Amino acid sequence: MGFMMMTMLRCAMAMILAILAGHAVAAEVALVGVLGSKALLVIDGGAPRTLAVGQLVGDVKLLSVSSDTAEIEIRGQRSRLRMGDSPVSVGERNSAAKQVTLVSDVRGHFSTSGSINGANVTFLVDTGASSVAMGASTAMAAGIDFRKGEPGMAGTANGVVPMWRVRIRNVRIGDILLNDVEGAVMQVDMPYVLLGMSFLNRMEMRRDGSTMVLTQRY
Numbered sequence: 001m002g003f004m005m006m007t008m009l010r011c012a013m014a015m016i017l018a019i020l021a022g023h024a025v026a027a028e029v030a031l032v033g034v035l036g037s038k039a040l041l042v043i044d045g046g047a048p049r050t051l052a053v054g055q056l057v058g059d060v061k062l063l064s065v066s067s068d069t070a071e072i073e074i075r076g077q078r079s080r081l082r083m084g085d086s087p088v089s090v091g092e093r094n095s096a097a098k099q100v101t102l103v104s105d106v107r108g109h110f111s112t113s114g115s116i117n118g119a120n121v122t123f124l125v126d127t128g129a130s131s132v133a134m135g136a137s138t139a140m141a142a143g144i145d146f147r148k149g150e151p152g153m154a155g156t157a158n159g160v161v162p163m164w165r166v167r168i169r170n171v172r173i174g175d176i177l178l179n180d181v182e183g184a185v186m187q188v189d190m191p192y193v194l195l196g197m198s199f200l201n202r203m204e205m206r207r208d209g210s211t212m213v214l215t216q217r218y
Helices: 003-022 136-141
Strands: 027-035 038-043 049-052 060-065 069-074 077-082 088-090 099-103 111-116 119-125 132-135 150-156 159-173 176-186 193-195 203-208 211-216
Touching (some): 038 060, 038 069, 049 060, 099 111, 119 136, 132 136, 176 211
Antiparallel strands (some): 027 038, 038 049, 060 069, 099 211, 111 159, 132 193, 159 176
């Protein structure tokens, strides 16, 4: 084999290894139950697995468990899981993934500035909301013709109000920009836009005390 061919092969192998290193897969783990001193974990979307403290399943090792939390370790990285929270991703990650770090306020709420269709808004993270929810005035400022959306009714602190399901062209927080996001517009004034699961499902969510890190998955 000629020198030129060997050089090309080495370059190709180097590129492949670099790509693989930059896209190492992390394991997604969720705590779905506690059985005494054992934890019931869902790993990478599979069937629930019961782990005792010290037990290893694949790369996931259970370090400790309490009434509603569990601490795990994956490939040397530790993470604390809380029952009912979204799955967390632990292990090596794509170094090019876009991230935003949020800090909670005195009430434990996570809020941040951002934009909807280029219009500036303030978001409040709400895992109980199924979509990105906003008031009618916010939607109009963002150029959303919400009355052409799917009508319905929604329960709020002010009672049941008319609402419309819409598609949002884009939602931005920091360096994270998502296109074609499901939204809901309610006929009521809202001080925040609720950052619901139609956005958060496309994130890896990691919380450590008063800090939450959102990493874009797709």
